[in-house]
Amino acid sequence: MPAPICRAGADLVGSRAGLFTVEPTYLNDCRRYRMSTIHEQFLASLDPATGEVVGEVPVTPAADIAGIVDEAREAAAQWRALTHQERAGRLTLAGEALVERSEELGTLLSREMGKPRDHGIGEVRSCGAGMRTKAERAAAALAPVAEVTNDVETTIYRDPLGVCALITPWNYPVLTTHWMIVPALMAGNAVVLKPSEETPLIGQAYAEVLMGVLPDGVLRVVHGGDEQGKALVAASVDLVAFTGSREAGMHIMAAAAHGLKRLVLELGGKDPLIVLDDADLEAAARMAVNNSLDNAGQTCVATERVIVAAAIADAFEARVVELASDVKAGPWDAAGVTYGPMIHARQRDHVIGHIREALEAGATALLGGPEQPERYIEPTVLTGVTGDMRIAQEETFGPVVCISRFESISDAVREANASPFGLGAMVFGADEARAHDVARQLDAGMIGVNRSLGGVGDTPWVGAKQSGFGYHGSPDGTRQFAQTRVVRRVAVAASAGA
Numbered sequence: 001m002p003a004p005i006c007r008a009g010a011d012l013v014g015s016r017a018g019l020f021t022v023e024p025t026y027l028n029d030c031r032r033y034r035m036s037t038i039h040e041q042f043l044a045s046l047d048p049a050t051g052e053v054v055g056e057v058p059v060t061p062a063a064d065i066a067g068i069v070d071e072a073r074e075a076a077a078q079w080r081a082l083t084h085q086e087r088a089g090r091l092t093l094a095g096e097a098l099v100e101r102s103e104e105l106g107t108l109l110s111r112e113m114g115k116p117r118d119h120g121i122g123e124v125r126s127c128g129a130g131m132r133t134k135a136e137r138a139a140a141a142l143a144p145v146a147e148v149t150n151d152v153e154t155t156i157y158r159d160p161l162g163v164c165a166l167i168t169p170w171n172y173p174v175l176t177t178h179w180m181i182v183p184a185l186m187a188g189n190a191v192v193l194k195p196s197e198e199t200p201l202i203g204q205a206y207a208e209v210l211m212g213v214l215p216d217g218v219l220r221v222v223h224g225g226d227e228q229g230k231a232l233v234a235a236s237v238d239l240v241a242f243t244g245s246r247e248a249g250m251h252i253m254a255a256a257a258h259g260l261k262r263l264v265l266e267l268g269g270k271d272p273l274i275v276l277d278d279a280d281l282e283a284a285a286r287m288a289v290n291n292s293l294d295n296a297g298q299t300c301v302a303t304e305r306v307i308v309a310a311a312i313a314d315a316f317e318a319r320v321v322e323l324a325s326d327v328k329a330g331p332w333d334a335a336g337v338t339y340g341p342m343i344h345a346r347q348r349d350h351v352i353g354h355i356r357e358a359l360e361a362g363a364t365a366l367l368g369g370p371e372q373p374e375r376y377i378e379p380t381v382l383t384g385v386t387g388d389m390r391i392a393q394e395e396t397f398g399p400v401v402c403i404s405r406f407e408s409i410s411d412a413v414r415e416a417n418a419s420p421f422g423l424g425a426m427v428f429g430a431d432e433a434r435a436h437d438v439a440r441q442l443d444a445g446m447i448g449v450n451r452s453l454g455g456v457g458d459t460p461w462v463g464a465k466q467s468g469f470g471y472h473g474s475p476d477g478t479r480q481f482a483q484t485r486v487v488r489r490v491a492v493a494a495s496a497g498a
Contacts, residue, residue: 043223045201048114048341049331049375055112057200060222062231065192068220069235072190073163075217080160080188084139087186088132090213095131097209098124105174105209109202110332113170114340115295117332124206127178134178137458138186141475142482153491158482160188161262162238167229167252169243170198170343171298174206179461179472180241180264181210185219187482189239192220194232198343230255237261239481243300245395246421246466264470264480266463268395269423270304271453272416274438275316276409276429277309283450284308284428285319288401291426291452293327293379296339297399298347301424301446301453304396305385307412310405317383320401321366324379329399339399341375351377351398354391358382358402361389368400387418395421409438417443422464424453445471 106121195203291303330337342348368380406412425444429435445462462471
């Protein structure tokens with residue numbers, strides 16, 4: 001395994017380790033604004049709970065990225081020569097290493113991203129523990145399929161595309177990378193990974209675990225911001241997989257069009273939860289609170305709009321406030337913390353702006369409000385939210401339960417669908433047939449009825465409308481990372497008989 005290229009924050013402060021100098025003004029600005037910041041040749045990553053430097057990685061010169069892609073393509077020959085089962089065996093070893101190192105890597109994840117330590121450890125451990133199953137399912141999805149009809153044998157192969165560029169987000173920095181990298185590697189591709197500039201350390205550490213089982217050069221990591229991301233998309237990659245904002249996805253799509261590059265895009269969400277008048281109020285309220293506040297609301301399938309039947313709205317809102325009042329925000333290493341700080345001040349200001357504008361437009365704060373502690377957004381519950389408010393239209397990505405009321409189911413469906421996004425949705429109602437009927441009217445890729453929207457087994461993680469296209473999981477999702485090739489020939493048995 002190659003030596004790590006990142007250094008801990010303790011090695012930085014007060015010294016000129018390598019090429020990096022922490023200048024007082026720069027460090028103060030970093031701590032104030034939190035965003036992981038490029039300075040000279042290095043990218044510093046900061047603890048969002050304190051602003052302290054966690055560590056840094058060298059920035060990849062944008063001019064070098066095209067060459068890195070070419071080198072990865074050349075290095076992939078050994079990897080693509082292996083069978084799917086052999087690749088699965090290698091990745092299974094990496095999964096075991098992730099489990100063994102889950103406390104170490106999970107702690108790094110939490111320090112860098114801000115989520116509670118047990119959540120960070122759980123993210124790493126679950127990816128490692130599920131590696132064997134994920135790799136074996138990919139092997140099955142990618143295996144050749146042959147059929148003989150009228151003395152003609154047709155075989156469908158799933159061959160490597162070449163080089164896959166993976167641009168991953170900061171909110172689940174191991175999980176989202178894992179979803180992309182396993183099918184990409186199992187298909188025999190080389191991979192160039194660009195972790196989020198907010199979480200470069202855990203991105204590098206995760207990659208190094210996989211590098212330990214891969215031929216040299218098959219997996220490369222580039223670090224930096226927009227300049228490096230644009231250079232990677234512009235390079236001679238064959239596929240770009242990206243998870244992030246709708247706006248960034250649009251730019252990637254436009255840039256990739258010049259080379260007709262394949263795309264797998266998971267973009268933003270504005271997920272609704274419809275609570276029908278016969279719903280289990282306790283279950284629905286718990287779902288609304290948990291799914292709105294989890295990970296400080298910094299989740300692609302967070303519940304961002306709760307649309308509740310007017311007949312039960314008062315009781316529902318009262319229970320939501322009780323449950324949300326018990327939720328605790330705090331540093332990643334504090335006891336009893338449910339979620340951590342906002343990733344940086346820009347995101348915190350964005351959420352506070354949504355809250356303030358909603359209140360000015362007529363919404364009511366039942367809990368919390370625009371006055372928030374530094375670095376955090378405490379649990380906030382708003383009611384009287386209407387569709388013309390910015391908080392009902394744009395992705396908030398913060399720990400806010402936004403509640404509106406409906407009189408008829410047709411109104412609820414119309415409000416739920418009044419968004420350019422369509423990632424996930426949920427419906428709660430005791431009459432399962434009615435709830436299912438409502439679910440079937442929603443413009444979302446994943447819909448939960450009286451439960452979360454997460455699938456069971458190897459089902460697609462998929463969005464509709466402007467929440468992206470392509471998807472993760474399932475045999476078809478895995479096959480996006482491969483070139484389908486059809487070979488037809490005279491059947492061997494028929495040829496021998498002739």
